[in-house]
Amino acid sequence: MTSAAGPPPTGSPTGAAAYADSFAAETPEQLAARHRALASATAFGTPPPVEPAVGATLAVLAASGSARSVVSIGSGGGVAGLWLLQGMRSDGVLTALDGDPAELRAARRAFGEAGIPSGRTRLIFGTPGEVLPRLSPTAYDVVFCDGPPLEYSAQLAGLLDLIRPGGSLVCHGLLADGGIADRSARDPQSVAWREIARTVREDETLTCAVLPIGAGLLVATKRA
Numbered sequence: 118m119t120s121a122a123g124p125p126p127t128g129s130p131t132g133a134a135a136y137a138d139s140f141a142a143e144t145p146e147q148l149a150a151r152h153r154a155l156a157s158a159t160a161f162g163t164p165p166p167v168e169p170a171v172g173a174t175l176a177v178l179a180a181s182g183s184a185r186s187v188v189s190i191g192s193g194g195g196v197a198g199l200w201l202l203q204g205m206r207s208d209g210v211l212t213a214l215d216g217d218p219a220e221l222r223a224a225r226r227a228f229g230e231a232g233i234p235s236g237r238t239r240l241i242f243g244t245p246g247e248v249l250p251r252l253s254p255t256a257y258d259v260v261f262c263d264g265p266p267l268e269y270s271a272q273l274a275g276l277l278d279l280i281r282p283g284g285s286l287v288c289h290g291l292l293a294d295g296g297i298a299d300r301s302a303r304d305p306q307s308v309a310w311r312e313i314a315r316t317v318r319e320d321e322t323l324t325c326a327v328l329p330i331g332a333g334l335l336v337a338t339k340r341a
């Protein structure tokens with residue numbers, strides 16, 4: 118992807134993945150947030166933002182449910198948040214949490230530059246374990262998780278409790294290194310992803326799918 122905001126990052130996808138990303142054109146403000154997040158990833162080793170095709174999928178999921186209330190766990194620099202806001206109702210509120218104040222500042226900047234009214238975002242510092250108990254059960258249309266699975270796998274029941282019937286849990290990153298599909302991979306991250314995927318697949322109140330875009334999306338929708 119080439120843009121006025123800078124050259125394509127190294128390691129950019131090719132072929133079908135590149136087409137999927139190019140289809141999901143980003144605004145100059147989204148591109149600026151993406152380039153800041155990628156620069157931070159290069160400089161500090163922070164995880165990269167979601168790919169454009171993943172962002173567009175988040176927007177579609179939010180739009181298809183006329184989402185008014187969305188939670189983003191691991192706000193990062195706000196790239197995914199901007200896509201979610203794009204799909205949500207114009208009066209919808211995005212609650213974004215992160216355990217790194219610098220990431221929350223970056224997300225606030227991204228939302229401000231994109232002209233998002235301050236009342237449409239709620240930025241909360243903390244871990245899922247600290248913040249989830251303060252959120253209202255069955256009040257959210259979409260709960261999006263993007264961060265180390267070990268950080269929220271233990272919170273899975275609490276995450277599902279937040280979602281209204283018809284709403285969705287969306288987890289990003291389960292296909293990142295192929296460990297989930299490799300039975301011999303016993304590293305903690307692969308084990309956590311396997312456990313999350315197994316739990317949602319076996320839950321008869323959920324309809325779920327794995328979408329092989331970006332680093333992989335696990336989508337689980339609560340039956341109405």
Ligand SMILES: C[S@@+](CC[C@H](N)C(=O)[O-])C[C@H]1O[C@@H](n2cnc3c(N)ncnc32)[C@H](O)[C@@H]1O
Nearest residue numbers: 164166167191193195196197216217244263264
């Ligand atoms: C992959 S980045 C999120 C990128 C974001 N979804 C985007 O596309 O802009 C993961 C984020 O999770 C946050 N994080 C990691 N562990 C956390 C924890 N235990 N509690 C809260 N946030 C955490 C990191 O600070 C980081 O900003």
